[in-house]
Amino acid sequence: MELLGLLLRLTGALFLVAVLLALRIWQVIVPQRVKAPISSYSKPFFHHQNGKKERRQIRVMAVLGSGGHTTELLKLMKKLSREIYMPITFVVAETDKTSQAKTELDWKPNERDSFAVIPRSREVGQSWSSTVWTTLRSFQSCLGLVYSRRPQLVLCNGPGTCIPICAAVLLFRVLGIQTDSKIIFCESFARVQHLSLTGKLLYYVADEFVVQWPQLQTNSRIGSSTSSLGSSSTVATSGFKAPSTTVERMMTVAATQMSCGNPEENIKKAESLVRIASSRGAQVILLQELFQFSYFPIELNAGNFQLATTLEESALVQGMALLAKELHVVIPISFFERYRNSYYNSCAVIDADGTVLGVVRKMHIGDRLGYNEKYYFTPSDDSFKVWDTRYGKIGVAIGSDQWYPEVARSLVVQGAEVLLYPSAMGSNHYDPSFDPRDQWQRVMQGHAAANMVPVICSNRVGTEVVDGIQVTFVGSSFITGQTGEMLKIADRESEGVLVESFDLEKFHVRRASWGLVRDRRPNLYGALITRDGPQHSVYWVQPKKSEVKLPSYTNVMEATNMAASAKKIEYTLLGKYTGDWKDGQKHGYGALLYANGNKYEGEWVENKREGRGVYWVEEKKKLRKQYAGEWYNDHRHGRGTFFNEDGGKYEGQWLNNKRHGHGRMVYGEDQSVYDGDWVNNERSGRGTLVLVNGDRYEGHWLNDKKEGPGLYFYKATRKMYEGEWVDGAPKCGTYHDDTEYNDEDLEDDESRNAFQLPELELAHPDQVLSEGVACIRQDRVRERAFDPEDGYNQNVADAAAAARRSSMTATDLEPGVVVFDEQMLRSIQSEFAALLAEQSAALAESPDVQSVKTRSGCIPCSRLPGLIDVLLLDVSDEQLAELLQEIGAASDTLVSFAECVDILSLLMESQAAPLLEEDEEDDDSNYEQ
Numbered sequence: 001m002e003l004l005g006l007l008l009r010l011t012g013a014l015f016l017v018a019v020l021l022a023l024r025i026w027q028v029i030v031p032q033r034v035k036a037p038i039s040s041y042s043k044p045f046f047h048h049q050n051g052k053k054e055r056r057q058i059r060v061m062a063v064l065g066s067g068g069h070t071t072e073l074l075k076l077m078k079k080l081s082r083e084i085y086m087p088i089t090f091v092v093a094e095t096d097k098t099s100q101a102k103t104e105l106d107w108k109p110n111e112r113d114s115f116a117v118i119p120r121s122r123e124v125g126q127s128w129s130s131t132v133w134t135t136l137r138s139f140q141s142c143l144g145l146v147y148s149r150r151p152q153l154v155l156c157n158g159p160g161t162c163i164p165i166c167a168a169v170l171l172f173r174v175l176g177i178q179t180d181s182k183i184i185f186c187e188s189f190a191r192v193q194h195l196s197l198t199g200k201l202l203y204y205v206a207d208e209f210v211v212q213w214p215q216l217q218t219n220s221r222i223g224s225s226t227s228s229l230g231s232s233s234t235v236a237t238s239g240f241k242a243p244s245t246t247v248e249r250m251m252t253v254a255a256t257q258m259s260c261g262n263p264e265e266n267i268k269k270a271e272s273l274v275r276i277a278s279s280r281g282a283q284v285i286l287l288q289e290l291f292q293f294s295y296f297p298i299e300l301n302a303g304n305f306q307l308a309t310t311l312e313e314s315a316l317v318q319g320m321a322l323l324a325k326e327l328h329v330v331i332p333i334s335f336f337e338r339y340r341n342s343y344y345n346s347c348a349v350i351d352a353d354g355t356v357l358g359v360v361r362k363m364h365i366g367d368r369l370g371y372n373e374k375y376y377f378t379p380s381d382d383s384f385k386v387w388d389t390r391y392g393k394i395g396v397a398i399g400s401d402q403w404y405p406e407v408a409r410s411l412v413v414q415g416a417e418v419l420l421y422p423s424a425m426g427s428n429h430y431d432p433s434f435d436p437r438d439q440w441q442r443v444m445q446g447h448a449a450a451n452m453v454p455v456i457c458s459n460r461v462g463t464e465v466v467d468g469i470q471v472t473f474v475g476s477s478f479i480t481g482q483t484g485e486m487l488k489i490a491d492r493e494s495e496g497v498l499v500e501s502f503d504l505e506k507f508h509v510r511r512a513s514w515g516l517v518r519d520r521r522p523n524l525y526g527a528l529i530t531r532d533g534p535q536h537s538v539y540w541v542q543p544k545k546s547e548v549k550l551p552s553y554t555n556v557m558e559a560t561n562m563a564a565s566a567k568k569i570e571y572t573l574l575g576k577y578t579g580d581w582k583d584g585q586k587h588g589y590g591a592l593l594y595a596n597g598n599k600y601e602g603e604w605v606e607n608k609r610e611g612r613g614v615y616w617v618e619e620k621k622k623l624r625k626q627y628a629g630e631w632y633n634d635h636r637h638g639r640g641t642f643f644n645e646d647g648g649k650y651e652g653q654w655l656n657n658k659r660h661g662h663g664r665m666v667y668g669e670d671q672s673v674y675d676g677d678w679v680n681n682e683r684s685g686r687g688t689l690v691l692v693n694g695d696r697y698e699g700h701w702l703n704d705k706k707e708g709p710g711l712y713f714y715k716a717t718r719k720m721y722e723g724e725w726v727d728g729a730p731k732c733g734t735y736h737d738d739t740e741y742n743d744e745d746l747e748d749d750e751s752r753n754a755f756q757l758p759e760l761e762l763a764h765p766d767q768v769l770s771e772g773v774a775c776i777r778q779d780r781v782r783e784r785a786f787d788p789e790d791g792y793n794q795n796v797a798d799a800a801a802a803a804r805r806s807s808m809t810a811t812d813l814e815p816g817v818v819v820f821d822e823q824m825l826r827s828i829q830s831e832f833a834a835l836l837a838e839q840s841a842a843l844a845e846s847p848d849v850q851s852v853k854t855r856s857g858c859i860p861c862s863r864l865p866g867l868i869d870v871l872l873l874d875v876s877d878e879q880l881a882e883l884l885q886e887i888g889a890a891s892d893t894l895v896s897f898a899e900c901v902d903i904l905s906l907l908m909e910s911q912a913a914p915l916l917e918e919d920e921e922d923d924d925s926n927y928e929q
Contacts, residue, residue: 060088061151064099065159087112093120121160139164158188184208249504254282257477258495259462277497278327283391286458289422298466308338317348325354330389334422342378352390362398370471384410393417408447421457426471437474449484452511608634858894
């Protein structure tokens with residue numbers, strides 16, 4: 001029996017493997033079922049619907065695993081745009097107790113993300129025979145999960161839970177149920193020599209298969225012709241296509257060298273060298289510093305400022321962008337930049353598609369005889385930038401930036417894989433006997449060795465003379481390897497091109513293994529942060545008021561005796577700051593302890609709290625956190641959380657120390673919650689207030705009071721009040737049942753009868769129509785007060801509130817202001833008078849009509865459809881009935897001429913609004929195109 005059971009288990013295992021292979025074979029044999037390649041998910045893409053440009057979202061299913069699998073997967077997912085890759089379903093095994101908590105802490109899922117729990121496919125140490133049955137059980141659970149979530153992208157990196165998920169995805173793909181789903185498998189970073197069992201099973205199943213170590217590719221022979229998983233020839237004949245593996249990234253770089261003494265020929269010469277480099281396979285090509293001109297900083301000449309152009313106006317940059325696009329090469333272009341009222345020695349980085357990625361500006365400006373750069377150039381205060389080009393991440397530094405190791409290290413820390421230095425290195429007039437070439441080369445070789453990245457430097461050649469001042473450029477452009485060794489070097493005089501290729505992935509692994517970036521101690525490098533020295537502490541003190549002045553003395557002995565017997569002076573601590581400094585001011589990161597015991601720790605800019613920081617207040621000799629978030633100009637500004645003394649908490653937007661924008665307040669007194677808009681520390685705009693008993697108000701607020709349309713829900717009775725609010729009190733509205741709550745939400749049936757109506761101000765019947773029209777007008781004003789882009793317009797909102805409080809009716813407005821011109825008003829008045837005359841004649845002739853409700857100068861609303869037809873207005877009976885219901889009018893409600901004009905203008909406004917919005921959308925679409 002035991003032997004029979006073992007045979008059954010082995011048969012089941014073979015069956016599962018056969019199912020996976022069969023599904024993959026079917027997928028390849030029927031390629032038309034696969035609608036989109038995996039590359040369509042690598043970048044955001046758009047589609048058009050009804051003439052409007054929209055961003056498409058991709059449903060993602062991420063398989064989490066215990067141990068380090070979850071950490072690695074979350075790091076991978078942080079590279080994805082959360083606006084595109086959503087919603088995300090995180091799949092965890094039922095015995096995994098930590099992955100969900102870690103994901104909630106690190107990823108912070110939004111309301112559309114979700115977690116799904118499935119039976120574990122295989123426990124650690126579980127026998128292979130029993131794994132078959134647990135995997136089949138897990139597969140059954142995954143069928144329903146995959147069918148309900150319909151993922152378009154499945155991410156997994158090694159846990160056994162991947163197997164049933166991928167099997168279910170492939171099954172639905174074969175059956176045509178979900179044909180656009182793709183599987184990406186990224187082998188764990190811990191797998192250095194051999195693939196995991198999951199990796200071996202999913203190698204020919206995944207659409208993309210990624211490993212992180214080159215030796216893993218070598219040992220497993222991934223993609224080689226003698227692969228143990230199946231040779232490439234076998235794969236081709238069987239219809240399989242081996243997935244791509246990310247283990248090698250080659251980059252070919254070129255350094256040019258030329259003389260630049262003839263400005264008329266410089267651009268042609270540069271283009272020729274770029275084409276030569278491209279023909280030799282170069283992908284990233286470096287030209288000299290300011291190669292467009294002769295080296296004009298030799299002299300002090302104000303006319304040279306006319307050589308500067310803005311980035312947008314630079315014909316050089318535009319022309320080189322076209323060349324880069326034609327040759328599919330990356331070119332950093334050095335040029336003289338004018339930006340507003342400043343002038344910079346800049347470099348525009350152009351990608352291989354001709355896109356200008358941005359500008360690097362020279363930071364260290366030299367000043368010596370023949371190199372009068374401070375006269376022309378402003379030193380840049382921009383942060384260091386690394387450019388992610390088609391062929392890899394590059395860092396660019398200009399001219400004398402090459403002498404500073406801090407520049408190279410900063411670029412590498414931010415991810416640069418290659419360092420590029422356009423240069424104009426020449427002779428030294430202060431010591432003509434000294435040849436600076438060797439030192440110049442060695443300093444950049446040191447950058448390469450210290451950071452383990454290749455360095456490319458392009459320099460001028462030739463001699464340039466201006467007003468008797470001569471500068472001879474040393475040439476000697478070069479390319480170093482990762483350890484600083486010279487791979488290619490030019491001579492001092494010749495023009496030409498140097499070309500070299502690198503395996504960036506190989507360099508990355510070697511750099512990581514040395515740990516030069518990992519083992520840095522930035523907290524010890526305070527002396528490098530500012531000119532004033534390292535991070536240090538400063539105390540502020542003042543003498544106490546009980547200070548005793550020493551009496552006068554006649555000799556040293558007497559003074560000594562008096563000083564010994566005098567009372568010692570005591571001091572009061574005014575504050576203590578420990579942190580970073582710049583030019584004698586608190587600047588960077590630091591902590592300040594105030595005299596009252598309060599404390600701030602965070603970022604500073606020029607002696608002011610600015611950036612992110614935490615503020616504590618001292619209470620009963622203990623520090624209580626009061627605010628944590630963003631600061632600007634010494635004020636709470638941006639997003640932050642404020643903790644009240646009573647236990648309440650506000651989390652949201654701030655402006656100049658006031659709650660302003662969207663935020664959520666939990667009130668400590670009764671734990672009620674407000675979530676909505678704020679203006680100047682007051683609830684203003686749209687918001688929801690939830691009381692501790694479950695009742696809630698949803699609607700508009702103004703000056704911390706309910707104002708405008710709103711809904712009030714009574715949880716205990718399932719009733720809802722819908723109406724208008726003025727100055728915090730309900731004015732007019734209706735009550736009806738609220739179907740949102742189920743019977744289970746009620747504790748007992750008696751609570752249904754506990755409904756209490758609020759006290760209402762009832763309007764006179766003759767005022768109902770005018771009040772309704774006024775409410776609609778003020779609602780439209782209030783809607784204009786809140787703009788999704790510009791925020792809440794307090795001036796417009798205040799005007800609307802003032803109009804409502806003064807009971808402004810429709811007759812207070814000029815009837816023709818909204819839509820109608822004078823000719824139209826005369827037509828309406830003429831037809832209205834005809835209806836009045838017709839109504840008067842009917843009353844005089846028929847005694848039965850006398851019982852009809854009448855009012856001088858008014859007609860019933862039932863006559864309005866006929867008036868609309870005579871005026872040839874494009875308004876349907878349904879639209880009229882809807883508006884009359886909204887303002888509280890019936891068919892027998894009497895309206896005056898002014899009220900009639902208001903009703904017609906409101907109808908025409910509602911007709912015009914969609915057209916205006918459509919025109920705005922068309923304008924936006926034309927602008928984007």
